Each structure stands twice: as structure tokens, then as C-alpha cells.
Amino acid sequence: MLPNLFLERIKKMLSSDEYDKFLASYEIERKHGLRFNSLKADYDNFKDKNIDNIQLTEVPWAKNGYFYENEDRPGKSPYHEAGVYYIQEPSAMAPAAYLDAKPGDYVLDLCSAPGGKSTQIASTMNNTGLLISNEINTKRCKILSENIERMGIANAIVTNESPEKLTKVFPVFFDKIMVDAPCSGEGMFKKNLNATDEWSLENVQICSERQDMILDCAAQMLAPGGRIVFSTCTFAPEENEGSIYRFLKRHNDFRIVDIDKYNGMSHGNLDYYKTLITNSSIISEDDYDFYKTEIQKTIRLWPHLLKGEGHFVAVLEQTNEKLQSKPNYQRNNKNFGNKNNNLESYYNFFNDTICKLPLDGKLELFKDQLYLVPNGVPSLSGIKLLRRGLHLGxxxxxxxxPSHALALFLSSNLVKNSYDIDYDLAKKFIAGETFPCDLKKGWYLITVNGYSLGWGKVAGKTMKNHYPKGLRKNI
Ligand SMILES: C[S@@+](CC[C@H](N)C(=O)[O-])C[C@H]1O[C@@H](n2cnc3c(N)ncnc32)[C@H](O)[C@@H]1O
Structure with a gap:
């Protein structure tokens, strides 16, 4: 049951015809989507390997994004475990598309678990530049880290911190920042009816205040001329148009970028906020006149107008020219962590197994774990880290x-020995089975129809299974 107060508020925002369509959208099956991981695959490359015959149609607003049908189960496939695609609600694919991260950018994803936006951002950076994927909740952060690994991402550092703490380490640092804010989640009601139990007007208020704080932290970490994309999966105007209105009032060195809208997207509306805030004095007439057109540059994805469960997106750009000339602005190339010591066994493994590792970065040893840390990272002492770049082993x-992360980053053209298995054997491999094979001993990159899946090691006449025990499952 949808909360009455929620429905009353939506009624105040929409015309009666639109409100009926909004309500009717709850009677229709929710829309499912997956996004090909362009670090590994795209639709053209996948279509001949589509063993389960998943029905795919393009999501207009996200490159590599596709709708799939309700009866399809792409999450139960070796391809999913190989990071060929990420399952993501279609409207949730819009914000990172508008962030428009490029190779070489320095990007922060401030609220990033379970990793939908981060993995989408990384896919356009081509493992160059630096991606800091941050999540405040430790349990969720572990899931994020696993997803970063599954998608074969090498240029990401996963941190588990509050936004405030990060501002001390990364002042005026990032070209692009994603703020996919914690919100009252009204767009999730169809997926998870329990979410309605947690919904209240007080929670909308708490979320909107938290968003103010998170956006202020993001502003402090943005480099001159940089871009912040703010998004939520709620309809509450206090957390959408309201958050952007309040942000612009506090930061007159930002403007909203007028981004192209796709068919079915509508613009944000300051009237929604003005109508629903309890204290009408919050917006003066002068402010209303000034910000009304500006706020129309934001985007709303309504479930009754397009094939998605609902999102809000605003693209903010920093315009402070004074900041541009800030004399001490620099990105520090200093290493972090311990000095490298004896790496001999790594080099032996490397020479026997790998042809090349087409990545920039520095080898760093943390206790017994070896990482390839992206260049340009400032000192991260005191920051809780779950992943420090590409974990090598x-x-x-x-x-x-060698680590599972390294296997998922690699492809058969980068290693000396690979062993391709079919879809059914891949399922057994993921379950932990070994299989007979008559090959020379050593490490093999196991691939499923060409997509890297994990490590196997030949000893005797057996391919020993090095798929991580914690990830093994029957699919
Ligand atoms: C909408 S979810 C992020 C979804 C993610 N971007 C994705 O695409 O998979 C918002 C995240 O913000 C986190 N969060 C909660 N409180 C926060 C805070 N005070 N500062 C930063 N993040 C917070 C939540 O734990 C949650 O994982």
C-alpha cells in the first residue's frame, strides 16, 4: 500500500490526468535493465554469445544500456560473474551518462554502493585517470568493492568514509563528482514495497538536510570548472528541486548545465517545491522569479512517462574563475603505503604468465598484498580503504x-596462457569444480566464450580451480 500522504503530495504536483497515469504505472511490471561493461563487451560482441537468449532493447539515454524482459534472468549467468554486464534499473543509468567521465579524468563517486554509477563511470574512463568510489556504510562498501572487481576496473580506489572526512584529503581536486544521494527512495516503492514502511515526511526532511551537507562537501572537492551530477531516486521536491535551489543559494559560483533531454524526460519544476514546503517563506518572490527558469534545466524521469522507475538529475558546473588561479592548487603524485620490498616472486609470476599490463600506476605493497595504485593519488593516511587500485595478488x-581482480581485468590477449570454456562448464567452474586437462603446468586465465572469469592452475592432468571460495555458487 502506498502511503496516503505520499499520494496526496504527488497529487499536488501533477495534473489529475497525469496523477491517474502515475498511479496506473504501479499496475505495470517494473522495468529491468542491464548495462554492458564496455571495458569487456558491448551488444555487438555479445549477441552471438547470448546463450540464454535474453531479449534486449536499447535504453535511449545510456550508451550500452538495454531493457530486458521480466522472464529473463541475466543475473544467473556466468557472464554476470565475468562482469560482462551490470544489472541496473534503466532510469538509474541516466545520472552517470550525464556526468560524462572521460579517459584521464579525476572522478569521485561520493555515495557509491552498490556501484551502479561507479561501474558505469569507470566504463567510460577506460582504466585511465582516477576514480575514487566512496561509500559510508561498511557492509555496502564491501559489495561495492566486489562489483568494482567483477567489472575488471583497475583505476578505482574504494574508500569507506564520510564526505566530510574526504574533503580534508581532496580539496579542489576532482574534475567530476557524482552525488547519487541517499534519499527517501520513493522511486523504489515498486521494487520493494517494504520501503513504504520507512517512508515519512520527517525522513524526507532528514534526507534533504543530509543532501545539503553532502553537496557542500562535493563543492569543496571540485576542481575549477568541474561538474557535479546530483541525482536521487525519489519524487519528493524537497530532495530534488529543493536541494538544487538551496545549493545554488549557498553557492553562487555554480550554475545548472542545460543538458539535452531524451524522449519521455521532463524538466524539474520549482513550483513542486514551492507547493510542498511547509514554510512558504523559504522562497521569496524574487528568488522564485530568478531560480524558476534555472531549475527547469534539471531533469525528472517519471515512471508514467518513460520506461523506468523514476529519477531526478541535475548537472552543476563550477564557474569560479578566481579559484582557477589558486596558486597552491595541485594534484600530488606522492606515493602512499609502504615502500616496495622483495617482489621477486611477483616478477617470476609475471614473466611466466602475463604478456603485458597496459596500465599506468605504481606497485605498492600493503602487508602481503600487492596493488597497482593509479597515479596522482594524494596521501590517504587515516582514510579507510577497501581497494587501493588494481589488486594484483x-x-x-x-x-x-594472483588475485581474482587481476584475472577479471585481464583478457586472453594479455596473458601467455588462457583456457576458454563453454557456458555449461563455466557454471561448474563458478561452483568450484576442477576439470581434467592435458596442458603444461602453470597459471591459466579461464575465459567463458572469450570473457575472463578467473584463474585456473594446471598440475598433473587437472585444471585446479582458483575461483575465490567466497564467490563460489551454483547458478
Ligand atoms: C542511492 S544510494 C547509492 C547508489 C549507487 N550510487 C549506485 O548507483 O549503485 C545512496 C548511498 O548513500 C549512502 N549514504 C548514506 N548516508 C550517507 C552520508 N551521510 N554521506 C554519504 N553517503 C551516504 C548510502 O549508504 C547509500 O549506499
């Missing part, structure tokens, strides 16, 4: 054990 007693 672990030093054991007399040998180096």
Missing part, C-alpha cells in the same frame, strides 16, 4: 598468488 611463503 598476495605473497605467500615462497610464491605469488
Amino acid at each position: 598476495t605473497f605467500l611463503k615462497n610464491r605469488f598468488e
